[in-house]
Amino acid sequence: MAGITLNQYIQSVQRMFRSGQGEGLARLLSLKDEHTSKNLVSNDTAALIETNFAEFVSYMNCSTPLDEIVAYHLACVKALISNKYSEAFANQTSCVAAVVRLLQAQKEENWSLPLLYTVCRDLRLVAQKVEANTPQSNGKILEKAAESLLICFRVCAADNRTAEDDTKRHGMLPLVNQLLKVYFRINKLHLCKPLIRAIESSPLKNMYSLAQQITYKFFNGKKAMFDSDYTSANHYLSFAFEKCHQDCIKNKRLILIYLIPVKMLLGYMPKKSLLEKYDLMLFWDLVTSVKSGSVKGIDKVMEEHESFLIKAGIFLVVEKLKTIAHRNLFRRVYLLENTHQIEIASFEAALQIMGEEDVDEAETQCYVASLIYEGKIKGYISYQHKKLVVSKQNAFPPLNSL
Structure with missing residues (x-):
């Protein structure tokens, strides 16, 4: 022309x-x-x-x-x-x-x-x-x-x-x-x-072009994430990421910004190589903190990358990873004690060791009760004996089964 x-x-x-x-x-x-x-x-x-x-x-x-x-x-x-x-x-x-x-x-x-x-x-x-x-x-x-x-x-x-x-x-x-x-x-x-x-x-x-389907699944996944429907969000965002052309690095990175925290909430932790490839290493710091049960580590990441997380709209989603960190920490205590009756004081001590120095017994009980309510722990609190009594089978169900 x-x-x-x-x-x-x-x-x-x-x-x-x-x-x-x-x-x-x-x-x-x-x-x-x-x-x-x-x-x-x-x-x-x-x-x-x-x-x-x-x-x-x-x-x-x-x-x-x-x-x-x-x-x-x-x-x-x-x-x-x-x-x-x-x-x-x-x-x-x-x-x-x-x-x-x-x-x-x-x-x-x-x-x-x-x-x-x-x-x-x-x-x-x-x-x-x-x-x-x-x-x-x-x-x-x-x-x-x-x-x-x-x-x-x-x-x-x-x-x-x-x-x-x-x-x-x-x-x-x-x-x-x-x-x-x-x-x-x-x-x-x-x-x-x-x-x-x-x-x-x-x-x-299912008859529209793949590009249109990917865009639709991406936004559908984001909406499901904001609605706290993480299973649906994982389904839609995974489709968008897997079907997106491998050369579209920018688009695949954008999808991962939402897919990674969703998968982490469901118990799937991303590989370091994936995060390095798409320049998303801030999530690796989250992974190590969640695995170790360090809420303080999550707070540090959220503070350092606050503007990015807020702009992406995932600040509150990342904050929910603190619950997963507590679940992982309490599971470690359970495995160490090797009993189905664990002192609340043991969980309190673990939280303090991981940097939550101001936590007390009442707050610890709240954390445990919340995890029981969400199905992340199968058991009940014996307030009389100040113990968590867990199921003898599958006391800490896999997150992807909830």
Whole structure:
């Protein structure tokens, strides 16, 4: 597309549209395409900024609603060149609405779904630019973007032809993924539930591209983690990590940031080599602390890496590893004493040796009672004798069996 003119660009768009080439049309109307940064823009930036796109597209005899789609797209490009992000967002919102009208007009066709996905993705990215340059918006722009994305999702979901190759329901998961990205960014995870339910009940859920499935499983896993459903979180995040291409180091590392603490809560400790490969050695310090039963060691890691853990949203999840550390410590005491009746004082002494110097008998009993309640210890506390009486079989069940 070197040296492309505005006329040539619109003619290319028209050719793709007339021949029903959804992927090609989506590329030409993407804000990530080279025409927005290298060719069309650099060819004559001044002329592009001065052009009235609605009139120019009309002059080029574009059919409706393609004329609106192209005009709004070029107007968005123009606004981005001038760093007018709010104006760009308004034009991209209108572009999405025009694409929806196109899709609705195609009663038994879905070849324009790649275009719908592309303009929706661009809408989210432009909304993020507006948010980044308008701190006082507090997510309001992204909420508006989500409203447009939700309209697109409903149009696709409303197609009752679930079995046919040309059903618009094939566009549901890419749109859900865009919505999940928005809802996680503005911290409105409760809005994810109906979207997830819609995908889980869809007969097409395993027919989407692997990339879309990985994205969906990743966000589903994160939500399950925040809901304290660690078994489901492990299932979804493991799928995302295992299916993610081995060369996508950045993405695999991102998945591991959530998968590792989830697995640790379930009793699976990561290998040091894995953490070294993905530059996540802070988790190795957690592993050694959890294995040894050192809550003080966990506190040290959390203090040193506080900003990272908070930004990732796993600070509270990592804090729950203290319970696993106590469980491991108490199990060591149980193995050392080799009896099913252990003095509470023995647990108290162990906690103090591991650095919890201010702990007393009452607090120790609370730790033990909590572990019994959670099923991590099978037994009961004899308050009269100040002892923990554990089951003679499987007193400390494996964490992955709970």
